[in-house]
Amino acid sequence: MSELHELLCRNFSWADKIKSRSPDFFKNLSERHRPKYLWIGCSDSRTAPDRLLDLPSEQIFVHRNIANMVHSDDASCMSVIQYAVDQLKVDHIVVCGHSHCGGVRAVLEEQTSGPIDQWLKPLSVLKTSIAGKLKQASLNERSVTLAELNVVKQVTNVCKSATVQTAWEMGEKLSVHGWIFDVSTGILKDLLGDITSARSAAAVKEQYF
Ligand SMILES: [Zn+2]
Structure with missing residues (x-):
């Protein structure tokens, strides 16, 4: 028997439990996909958004x-x-x-290689740009500082994407947010407030970079 048989059993009893509580649940799920949020996060298995936000997974596009x-x-x-x-x-x-974050720590300790090294190149550049600020801090402090600044940088990248720029030009209601999750406390922190226009995105870029 497959080692993963247990997972299939867990799936069966999960679906069964939901159907016994709400017989139309999966029918309704198959007919509608309208998440309110797009979550761009780390692959780290401790940071699954539906768990952190205590929301049904169908409400978050990930x-x-x-x-x-x-x-x-x-x-x-x-x-x-x-x-x-x-x-x-x-x-x-x-x-x-x-x-x-393993990715952030790998960059700080210069332990990247192969595809990960390529993937995290912009994070290395960011680290170099704040080398003075990171010098005196402990590894934990440095990793939090770099992880936060990385969020801000990636927020600016989202904001400058053609899709987001066009949505704002069309007057659509769309806001972009930068958050950090503390794995040791379970608490999320909002780093930037609501970014709702190209102008507010430019102000963030101006302030940080
Ligand atoms: Zn991570």
């Missing part, structure tokens, strides 16, 4: 990768943003980083 990066030449991420904004009409895009 894109996750190592260190919650938004590269303008990443067709996967750009497609997710396009689909979320143009088709699903989400109201909010949240970029969320977190403490104790």
Whole structure:
């Protein structure tokens, strides 16, 4: 028997439990996909958004990768943003980083190689740009500082995407947010407030970079 048989059993009893409580649940789920939020987060298994937000997963459209990066030449991420904004009409895009991030720590300790090294190149550049600020701090403090600044940087990348720029030009209600999750306390922190226009996005860029 497959080692993963237990997972299939768990799925069966999960579906069964829901259907016994709400017989039309999956029928309704199959007929509607209208999440209000796009979440761009880290792949870290401790940071699943539906768990942190205590929301049903169908309310959050999700894109996750190592260190919650938004590269303008990443067709996967750009497609997710396009689909979320143009088709699903989400109201909010949240970029969320977190403490104790393996990607951030790897960059700080210069332990990246292979595809990860390539993927995290912009994070290395960011680290170099704040080298003075990071010098005296402990590894934990440095990783929080870099993770927070990385969130701000990725928020600016979301804001300058063609999809978001066009949505704002068309007067659509769309706001972008930068948050950080503290794995050691379970608490999310809002770093930037609501960014609701190209002008407010430019102000963030001006303030940080
Ligand atoms: Zn991470």
